[in-house]
Amino acid sequence: MSTAPLIEFNNVSRTFGTGDKKVTAVDDVSLRVDRGEVYGVIGFSGAGKSTLIRLINGLERPTAGSVHVLGQEISAMREGQLTKVRSRIGMVFQQFNLFHSRNVAGNVAYPLKVAGWKKPEREARVEELLDFVGLADKATQYPEQLSGGQKQRVGIARALAAKPDILLADESTSALDPNTTGEVLRLLRRANEELGITIVAITHEMEVIRSIADRVAVMDQGRIVESGLVYDVFSSPRESKDASFVGAALKNRPTSEDVRRIRGHATGRLVVVSLQNAGAVSAVLGQAVSHGVSFEIVHGGMNTTKNASYGLLTLALEGEVSAVEAFVAALNSAGEVQEVHE
Numbered sequence: 001m002s003t004a005p006l007i008e009f010n011n012v013s014r015t016f017g018t019g020d021k022k023v024t025a026v027d028d029v030s031l032r033v034d035r036g037e038v039y040g041v042i043g044f045s046g047a048g049k050s051t052l053i054r055l056i057n058g059l060e061r062p063t064a065g066s067v068h069v070l071g072q073e074i075s076a077m078r079e080g081q082l083t084k085v086r087s088r089i090g091m092v093f094q095q096f097n098l099f100h101s102r103n104v105a106g107n108v109a110y111p112l113k114v115a116g117w118k119k120p121e122r123e124a125r126v127e128e129l130l131d132f133v134g135l136a137d138k139a140t141q142y143p144e145q146l147s148g149g150q151k152q153r154v155g156i157a158r159a160l161a162a163k164p165d166i167l168l169a170d171e172s173t174s175a176l177d178p179n180t181t182g183e184v185l186r187l188l189r190r191a192n193e194e195l196g197i198t199i200v201a202i203t204h205e206m207e208v209i210r211s212i213a214d215r216v217a218v219m220d221q222g223r224i225v226e227s228g229l230v231y232d233v234f235s236s237p238r239e240s241k242d243a244s245f246v247g248a249a250l251k252n253r254p255t256s257e258d259v260r261r262i263r264g265h266a267t268g269r270l271v272v273v274s275l276q277n278a279g280a281v282s283a284v285l286g287q288a289v290s291h292g293v294s295f296e297i298v299h300g301g302m303n304t305t306k307n308a309s310y311g312l313l314t315l316a317l318e319g320e321v322s323a324v325e326a327f328v329a330a331l332n333s334a335g336e337v338q339e340v341h342e
């Protein structure tokens with residue numbers, strides 16, 4: 001099997017407007033998404049996530065750089081050539097975008113009709129998909145009769161219908177309540193694991209990245225400020241070069257705002273310790289008294305990603321300078337310690 005990435009961005013920028021009104025929505029982004037992975041992109045509103053996803057299916061064109069999808073340079077294609085590549089990309093939307101005049105089966109069948117599937121094959125495929133998303137009993141119902149989570153499951157079945165290679169999920173759970181969010185995320189994860197589909201999920205919700213992504217890119221003002229395996233990005237106590245609020249929030253590292261709040265009640269040396277080996281860290285914390293040090297946990301906690309736990313604790317340490325120094329050294333042997341800069 002080819003090891004070429006399924007999606008590759010090379011120094012891609014997309015600007016809108018000119019002069020004073022110029023906005024750089026995507027700024028010199030390079031990334032690659034491999035076959036079979038779930039790639040998450042997280043950032044606040046306006047970070048450039050939607051523009052990035054639209055560059056993948058050719059709805060936007062870069063102002064600079066190139067975008068390759070499924071081995072073809074999509075950014076260099078004429079409109080007419082895009083149809084074929086787009087037929088191999090499914091998309092799930094925040095607002096579901098279902099056809100209200102069609103029932104559930106009709107919505108799922110739609111892309112198959114467009115792709116020219118014959119009726120018997122279409123019907124068999126729709127049945128298979130509704131089974132997969134757990135809505136076999138809702139085939140003849142209409143979207144307005146469904147809950148938000150059910151609507152999104154129809155959206156996912158429709159996106160998977162024509163057996164695409166790539167699924168783009170654009171804030172797929174942002175319109176849902178927490179319970180339903182879990183249900184939809186579990187379904188996306190199954191689509192990846194059981195059907196082998198490559199997923200690119202853009203979101204402002206950490207929960208989405210934590211539960212389904214293998215790798216994550218943190219986007220801020222059009223740039224990717226940090227990227228890597230979710231576990232590595234979330235568990236590293238280091239601040240990124242372009243320390244961003246998103247990055248701090250992702251890792252549960254205190255922002256300067258948090259530090260000001262912490263300083264309202266805690267004195268002492270502030271350190272962040274990584275909980276990659278939580279048992280070892282607890283053991284050291286248990287020895288604080290014998291070091292002549294007292295500590296207060298002022299920020300952080302444990303979290304879980306798709307396949308591991310991680311966490312960062314921020315501690316305020318009190319005691320003689322040398323005692324605190326020795327205690328920090330002991331902590332550092334259990335989990336990486338970083339000072340909190342104020």
Ligand SMILES: Nc1ncnc2c1ncn2[C@@H]1O[C@H](COP(=O)(O)OP(=O)(O)OP(=O)(O)O)[C@@H](O)[C@H]1O
Nearest residue numbers: 016023024025043044045046047048049050051052
């Ligand atoms: N067609 C356009 N014309 C002008 N500016 C645009 C256009 N599309 C996006 N932008 C601007 O580019 C920046 C990035 O927008 P984008 O929608 O990609 O961000 P986002 O992270 O997806 O945010 P949101 O979640 O709010 O959609 C914003 O400042 C936005 O106003």
